[in-house]
Each structure stands twice: as C-alpha cells, then as structure tokens.
Amino acid sequence: MSKEKEITRKFSKQITVASLAAFFGIAGVGLLIGNQHTAQIVDALGPWVVAMLAIYMGIGHMDFRTSKGLPGFFSDILTLAFTRKKPESEGEKE
Template sequence: MTKPKSSTRTFSKRSTAWSLVGIFSLAFFGVYTGYPDLAELITVVGSAAVAHLVLYMGVGHLDMRSLIAQGLLDLRRKGGKPDV
C-alpha cells in the first residue's frame, strides 16, 4: 500500500510571500518618494496584505479539513483505531 503524497503547498507559500513583498515594496516606495496620497496607499496596501494572508490561511484550513476527512490525520487517537 502506497502512502498518498501530501501537499506541502510550496507554490502557494511562495506566491503569497512574493505578492506580499511586492505590496510592501510599493508602500516603501510611496514612503520613500513622499507620495502625496500616502494615507490612501497605506490603506490599500494594508488591506491587500491582509486579504492575501487570509486567503492563504483559508486554503490551509481547507487542506487540513480534507486530510482529517480522509483519515490521513488523526488528531484524537494518535494512531489508534477511529470510533465507529
């Protein structure tokens, strides 16, 4: 019996990290150049960063729920037989 390949989610980790780097570099550029509408820029950057992180955590939560539903992750018994 072969063990199913578990997802490491490296693509989503990298894409989230790089998008956050881009978002914060945009904010840093605005601060550095003295952008006149800096308050609006920081508001947009902050909400976009929070949206990226919430999306990443939501996908991770759904991945964990699917692992539990398949029986690949046993949080209660630690290796014992599940309740029937």
C-alpha cells in the same frame, strides 16, 4: 505506475511572501520617492491584502488537511454546532 505526489504548502508560502513583499515594496517606494499619497494607498490596500491572504491561506489549509484525510477546522466547528444532546422527555427520566 501511479506516483502520488507529496502535497506540500510550498506554493502557498511563496505566494504569501511575494504578496507581502509587493505590498511593503509599494509602501517603501512611495516613501522613498516622497509620494504624498502613500499613506492613503497603504491604508486602502492593506485590509484587502490581509483579507485575500487569509482567504487564500485558509483554503489552502483546508485543502491540505483534506488531502491528508484530517478533519478541517470548520468541520470541527460545524460538528460542535449541530450535534448536541437531545433533551430527555418526562417519561424517560423515571
């Protein structure tokens, strides 16, 4: 008896919320205690947090679509990029 587990993106959503909560928590604590370097810390960490979340969510989305047998965003883009009409030769036009 093999049971297929329904694939959800619950963990992906939880890790995204936790990462954002931690980032804003760091910023909030820094503001509450009056740390003068809070703006620099947020400025340095912000792009990394956003980039890592985008990468993680992108991979999760592709994995989710693959598990459902659906084409992913990148496969659609690659199909558009590499399939095109071949130009007609002079002899075929007539």
